[in-house]
Amino acid sequence: MRDRLMAAEKVKAIDWRDGTLYLLDQRILPFEQTWRACDSADEVAEAIRTMVVRGAPAIGIAAAYGLVLAVFDRYAQGGDWQMALEEDFDQLVNARPTAVNLFWALNRMRERLYRLKNGEDPRAAMEAEAAAIHLSDREANLTMAQLGVDLIRKHQGNLQTVLTHCNAGALATGGFGTALGVIRAAYIEGMIERVYADETRPWLQGSRLTAWELASESIPVTVTADSAAAHLMKTKGITWVIVGADRITANGDVANKIGTYQLAVAAMHHGVRFMVVAPSSTIDLNLASGDDIPIEERDASELLEVCGRGLGNDIGAFNPVFDVTPADLIDVIVTEKGVVERPDTARLAQLMCRKRLH
Incomplete structure (x- = not known):
């Protein structure tokens, strides 16, 4: 592999x-x-x-x-x-x-x-x-890819159709990617039929970056509007949502690109498995829960400008870059140290005591 x-x-x-x-x-x-x-x-x-x-x-x-x-x-x-x-x-x-x-x-x-x-x-x-x-980081990506493939194989039935959000590929890491590393590896193993990539507004990391990365390797990819995710899960046989993370707290809450939380809620409703892939350096045991994570907000112009023109001075904007997905909506966290299913404080602490897997 x-x-x-x-x-x-x-x-x-x-x-x-x-x-x-x-x-x-x-x-x-x-x-x-x-x-x-x-x-x-x-x-x-x-x-x-x-x-x-x-x-x-x-x-x-x-x-x-x-x-x-x-x-x-x-x-x-x-x-x-x-x-x-x-x-x-x-x-x-x-x-x-x-x-x-x-x-x-x-x-x-x-x-x-x-x-x-x-x-x-x-x-x-x-x-x-x-x-x-x-x-x-590059070596961690390779290890996580193998662990993620093993999880998908464990639930293998027909070819998998997966949904990803933002970009957690080679562009976001030292090589191969976290979430996209797992998706790449699963495709190489013949397990994935198609990848749906949320466009990921407002910076369009999904349509500009993820789709570009996957298409460059001839992996079948379809871009979809962020707001179509629940409909996709209902109608297109999505089996996994696979995403990266920007911070994981001690209890297993996950900060990732804005829109991830609603994906997890929809996945839980539709019985779609939810996988987070991130190196152990993303786990912050100093923060007890996602409530403690500082959430970056960016300039309103990212939402209020279309084709370089403003929508009006009297219009406000709320532009958080990340949201927090509670641990109880996450099926599994994959790191280079191993896999944590149904993450919680005890399981995350145990994981962080392990040596890296290679």
């Missing part, structure tokens, strides 16, 4: 070369494939804020490389460069508030900084740590 997934890899969003971070600009896909070069932590933070790069794991990886660029700059300036680095750390950590992978990656980078030995070159050490975070 691993070799076949690697052979099928066609898309990547992050590339580190010769001391520069290159990010595939996801705002203009699929119409243009333009790489943005980032040479400073400022540029990386701006790329995260403006969604040049998006997806929880990808944001964390980009931030780690952003801190490497900050180390390059601060170390060259001399003086108390580690103290000066705190400004860059804060800038990166505040780029987007909901995805916990951002904080996890930056804290791991900071811990590596604290472990520097006398005479060790901090630039080389931090670059190696960021590369390790990047590679680790």
Whole structure:
């Protein structure tokens, strides 16, 4: 399975070369494939804020490389460069508030900084740590893909028809994807007949990104309006909803792209299984439940502009980027450490004590 997934890899969003971070600009896909070069932590933070790069794991990886660029700059300036680095750390950590992978990656980078030995070159050490975070995420994707396929096989009857929301593919991770990694692997194994991709308003990550990724690998994909999901479940034989996550709290509540919660409610009503696929770095045991997750809200213009024209000054907008799906609506959470069925506080704590599966 691993070799076949690697052979099928066609898309990547992050590339580190010769001391520069290159990010595939996801705002203009699929119409243009333009790489943005980032040479400073400022540029990386701006790329995260403006969604040049998006997806929880990808944001964390980009931030780690952003801190490497900050180390390059601060170390060259001399003086108390580690103290000066705190400004860059804060800038990166505040780029987007909901995805916990951002904080996890930056804290791991900071811990590596604290472990520097006398005479060790901090630039080389931090670059190696960021590369390790990047590679680790890619390997986690492969492990999760296999675990997800095993779950689908367990419930295998006829060919599966699955529904996914937003983009949790190679564009959102260090490679292969979380939810889309499972879907890719299941298709390779001959288990999936068709994938329905919610368009995912207002940024259209489903129609612009997910559909593009799947079509590039000749996986049958149909784009559908977000509001058609319940109708799809009723009429098209959907067997699984498979999504990623931006944060999972200690009790198993899941923050993901706005619209995920209503999918879970509809899935429960129609007897459709609901799978969340995310690396263990997305699990935040410091938050007891989804009520504690900060939910990012973006500018009203994302909802109130059509073809570049505003709908009117007297119209308000509520534009949360994420919602929280309660754990009791989730059938299974898949991580690289293993699978948690019917997630709750005890099961999530037990999972986080395990070593990674490889």
